Amino acid sequence: MRTFCRVAAAAALSLVLIVQRPAQSAPDPFEINAILSLTGPTAFGGVQEQRGLVALEAAVNKAGGIKGRPVHFHIYDDQGSPQVAVQLATPLIAQHVAVIIGPVIVANCRAVGPLVTAGPVVYCTSPGAPVELGNGYMFASSTANADNFRTSIRYFRERGLKNIALLTPTDSTGQEGERVILATIALPENRGETIVASEHFAPADLSVAAQIARIKQSNPQVLISWTSGASLVTVLRAASDGGLDVPVETNGGNMSFAQMDQVKDFIPAAGLFFPGPLFLAPPGSIPRGPTRAAIDRFIQAMHDAGADPVVPHLYTYDPAAIVVDAFRQLGTNATAEQLRAYLSKLHGYYGANGQYDFRDGSQRGLGSNAVLMVRWMPERRAFVGVSRPGGEPLP
DSSP, rough: HHHHHHHHHHHHHHHHHHHOOOOOOOOOOOOEEEOOOOOOOHHHHHHHHHHHHHHHHHHHTTTBTTTBOEEEEEEEEOOHHHHHHHHHHHHHHHOOOOEEEEESSSHHHHHGGGBBTBBBBEOOTTTTOOTHHHHHHEESSSSHHHHHHHHHHHHHHTTTOEEEEEEESHHHHHHHHHHHHHHHHGGGGGOOEEEEEEEEOOOSSSHHHHHHHHHHHHHOOOOEEEEOOOHHHHHHHHHHTOOOOSSSEOOOOGGGGHHHHHHGGGGOOOEEEEEGGGGGSTTTSSSSSHHHHHHHHHHHHHHHHOOOOOOOHHHHHHHHHEEEHHHHHHOTTHHHHHHHHHHHHOOEEETEEEEEGGGSSSSSSOOGOOOOOEEEEEETTTEEEEETSSSSBOO
């Protein structure tokens, strides 16, 4: 009996020790900061970019995170304001974080840029970001406006459309877009392409009817309006009301289903076009290989997150995926200087936007071979690639 009691007591003590032994804690999440526009005039794009980060976070953590640590994107809302973007970036800079994903728009990237001459890396998610070639801590998502317009002008040129009208906003995005369009038209390859009208408007204007009337008198064959959000609704409504039915090209940031719902009553019969990424290429045009595999991973990640993939998702997804891969290589204690040096030499990285090579000093790693022309097809509710990469029209 005494033996039984001793055994029972020992068993009870073992049970107590097991219960009292602290459970092994899970590793702390590794936070990567992002500044996006979740409210304000550019929220339509910023919210989509947020979904791109959420989808990537889930995919990365499903694959084991970074060296066993889960990743978490801590997202701040700059409300579409350059001043707020600076207010949010300043304490992060003081904390010596290695990287910030965002901001979303050109003006906010320009506001933050002068603050990061010694870091952190700022991976602006606007393709029009004012990067300093071959230097600096600012990198830019997707393809440069120069590559976008070189692709689109080639597409229109080879379709025999030579007379181009511009209707651009007076904000940073519009000014940068107009500057690059004019430089692209001046290239020898575009001899014969002509700007027949150039009109401007303030982003807050509720009507551009007068500008459309003057443009119509110039007999354009194409209208380029490098704007986004509510301004695009204003432009397309005025063109529809004014009887200007020509192909319209606009900013790739508009390539979301929510934005297309806003303009559905004003889509020109001649087509609404965008320079777009490779994941929108026609089926079978991207052969099996690393790029196709990266595109498939992106599409699957968005579907797993409950979203049909659109271009603004990719503006954050690829840059954040590149940053995650960098931390996997360098370790989570990597400094801003180490991260910048790593990205500046990165090549042979395959993302959903194509094969990246940062060694050209572009601070974005992509060129015109990562751009194709895309048309919104209302009857199919789909963005459809209508050119090969670089702009050659499909048969």
